Each structure stands twice: as structure tokens, then as C-alpha cells.
Amino acid sequence: xxxxxxxxxxxxxxxxxxxxxxxxxxxxxxxxxxxxxxxxxxxxxxxxxxxxxxxxxxxxxxxxxxxxxxxxxxxxxxxxxxxxxxxxxxxxxxxxxxxxxxxxxxxxxxxxxxxxxxxxxxxxxxxxxxxxxxxxxxxxxxxxxxxxxxxxxxxxxxxxxxxxxxxxxxxxxxxxxxxxxxxxxxxxxxxxxxxxxxxxxxxxxxxxxxxxxxxxxxxxxxxxxxxxxxxxxxxxxxxxxxxxxxxxxxxxxxxxxxxxxxxxxxxxxxxxxxxxxxxxxxxxxxxxxxxxxxxx
Ligand code: GDP
Ligand code: ZN
Numbered sequence: 001x002x003x004x005x006x007x008x009x010x011x012x013x014x015x016x017x018x019x020x021x022x023x024x025x026x027x028x029x030x031x032x033x034x035x036x037x038x039x040x041x042x043x044x045x046x047x048x049x050x051x052x053x054x055x056x057x058x059x060x061x062x063x064x065x066x067x068x069x070x071x072x073x074x075x076x077x078x079x080x081x082x083x084x085x086x087x088x089x090x091x092x093x094x095x096x097x098x099x100x101x102x103x104x105x106x107x108x109x110x111x112x113x114x115x116x117x118x119x120x121x122x123x124x125x126x127x128x129x130x131x132x133x134x135x136x137x138x139x140x141x142x143x144x145x146x147x148x149x150x151x152x153x154x155x156x157x158x159x160x161x162x163x164x165x166x167x168x169x170x171x172x173x174x175x176x177x178x179x180x181x182x183x184x185x186x187x188x189x190x191x192x193x194x195x196x197x198x199x200x201x202x203x204x205x206x207x208x209x210x211x212x213x214x215x216x217x218x219x220x221x222x223x224x225x226x227x228x229x230x231x232x233x234x235x236x237x238x239x240x241x242x243x244x245x246x247x248x249x250x251x252x253x254x255x256x257x258x259x260x261x262x263x264x265x266x267x268x269x270x271x272x273x274x275x276x277x278x279x280x281x282x283x284x285x286x287x288x289x290x291x292x293x294x295x296x
Contacts, residue, residue, distance in 0.1 A: 001045045001057060006072075007211065008202040009040050014056060016046055017205075023054040031056065039065065040203055040213075041072035041158055064104060066160065068222060069201040069215035073158055076106035077217055078150075080163035080172065082113040083122045083138075089164065090128075094278040096162055096218050097134070098225055101236040103218075108135045108153045112168040115140040128272045133238035141171035151176060154210030158203065160217035169216060176206050182214075225282050226289035233283055234262070239271050240279075255283055 004018030016023045025046050027038050036059055038044065043060040062072045077100040081088045093109070100107045109129045114122040126136045135153055139146030150172065161169045170182040201215035225233075234240045234254060240262050244252065248259025254276075265271040 001047060002054075003043060003045050003060065005203075005211070006038055006040050006042045006044055006056075007205070009038065009200040014038055014044075015202075016044060016054065016056065018046075021052070023048065023052055025054040025056050027056045031059070039070055039072040040200060041074060041211075043073065066103070066217060068219065069160065069213050069217060071158070071160070071201060071203070071213050074105060074160055074213070074217070075157040076100075076108060077160050077162045078108045078110050078153070078212075079218075080110045080112055080161060080167045080169050081125075082116075082167040083111050083125060084113060084116040086164060086166055088125060090274050091278050091281070092164065092223075094275060095223050095225065095282065098228075098233070098236045098282060099218050099222050100162070101238075102225075102228060102232075103222075108137065108159075110137045110139055110146075110150060110163075110172070112139050112141060112172060114138045114145060115143040128274065131239065131272065132275055139172060141168045141175040144175055147172075147175055151206060151208075151210070154206050154212065156209050158211045158213070160213045160215075162216050162218040173204065173206070173212060177204065180204055226286055228286055230283060230286045230290065233279065233286060237275065237279055239275065243271070253283060255280060 002018050004016040004023065006014050007017050008015035012026060014025045014027065016025045023046065031038065038056055038059060044056045045058045046054040046056045048054045064074055065072050066074050079093060079096045079100065081093050097107050111122055111125050122138050126138050129136045137146050137149045137153055139150055163169060173180055174182050201213050203211040204214050206212055230253060231251060234244060240254065243261040243265045246261035249257055252260055254260050254262035262271060266273055266276045
């Protein structure tokens, strides 16, 4: 039986891409009876019922499932910040990276609008995140820089774009795939408050074999980190992993403990100060939330 990827859903129909063809499919009643909901991003097996049409027989096991946007099998988030206009908000970027890691997804950091700043300035931003262990792409949708690297980062994966509005998420996708013709701001418009939308999100194809959700992930609602446990936060800062074995105490929170190797690494300039500052801020948020919970 053929298998394919669901790229779009609308009123009971699903577009399934398989072997370079798109099939307009319905879901078998049996799936509904078993309460199996087909999601965009699902790999499915289907039978061909006519030219270009079919019926979904089963959903293959999912690797992951996001709630916002409701997409299955997302591999990674591309967190986009502008080098300027709007000014990069590194606390927000770090918060997003923690949320992405906590969701079990990989992360790519993209600094867009590098045409607006000096090469030195965009390199300095990129360096913080490269040294932390992330894949980093410097790009300019306007000048068409960095697009090959971005395309490479998307290849073979399902990605969601994240980042504040105005950083150029739609512009980057348009630059990669001019056929998409997303209006500026379009990729983020659907989360706008007060806008009623029942439209499902869909997957956009990026050559050669990448998919990107047309709705951004990790917006405000997903950025409350207080659901995390304090002892797990450090795992979501990849650069801490290399040194934390050398902390004097096991279970060190890298906060006020003496003999902390992470703090020593910050002082030695091996771990970025801004990353560490944000770690402490998030840690204190989590501790504060735990304290409130206790006296409830
Ligand atoms: P989104 O809200 O993240 O989807 O951002 P948009 O794609 O709508 O872009 C917001 C604004 O930034 C638009 O006016 C774009 O023309 C502009 N923009 C996007 N990419 C670049 C870039 O690389 N350089 C410059 N200078 N402007 C850009
Ligand atoms: Zn420590």
C-alpha cells in the first residue's frame, strides 16, 4: 500500500504527497471510530481510489506532536531574530530555545536582516549561539544572503518557524520559494488576537525535500517555563553539558553553589554571559513558581 505525508487538511479532505504526486484523500470511517485524528505532518498509508484521489487507511507512528500549530512529526524549530529592526531580544531567543528543547525538538537559530548591520555585529550574535552548540544561519531575505545554508538546514525535515513578528519569517520563506507568495506578516497573522480562524495549518514545501509549517510555533502561550523542574533547566543549555560534570556538587543548579564549573566557565569567557544571565532568570522564575505552588 502506498505511503505518503499529509501536507494539508480541509473539511474532511487531506492532501497526501507521495512519490512526487499529491492525492486528495478522505479518512476511512474506521479511523474516526478508533478516534484516530489525522494531522498535518502525519505519515499515512492510503489506497488509491481514482486518479489523484485516495482513502487514508492508517496513520504511521508519530515521532512528535505539537499542539500549536497542530502538526505531527515536527523535527525542529527555526528561531528567527532580526539583527536589527526589531532589535534582537536575546532573552526571548533563549526562552524560545529552552521551550523548543523541552518539546524535544532540535533548534536552528537564524539571524535575519544582516544587511542592516555590520558583518562584525552579525558575526558577534551568531558566535554566541554557535558556541552554545546550535546550528546558526546568518541571512538576509532582502539581499538573498544565507539562503543556501537555510535551505540545507531545512532539508529532509519538518520545521516550524518561530520568532517575534517583523523579523522576516515570511520574507525568508518567500526568498527560498518565490512560488509561495506569502504576504509579509502572513506566516504570523493567524495567531493574531481576535482573529477567528478555523483554517488548519499546512506544510509548505522547500526544495529539495524540506517542509515548513505555515503557522509559527512557540508563541507567547508556549513560553511559560514554570512547568519545568529546576533540575532540568540546565539540560536545555547545551553548552553547560561540557562542563557541569566538574561542578563540586552533584545536582548543582549553577546558581549560588560554590565550586560551580558553569560559573567558572562564564568567568573564563567559555560560556556566554548573556546565556548564563538568562539561565539564572529562568531558574528563579521556576523556583518562584514552585514556592507559590507549595503554599497553595
Ligand atoms: P514576519 O512577521 O516575521 O513574517 O516578518 P515579515 O516577513 O513580514 O517581514 C517584516 C518586515 O521586514 C517586512 O517589511 C520585510 O520587508 C522586512 N524584511 C524582511 N527580511 C528582511 C531583510 O533581510 N532585510 C531587511 N532590511 N528587511 C527585511
Ligand atoms: Zn554548577
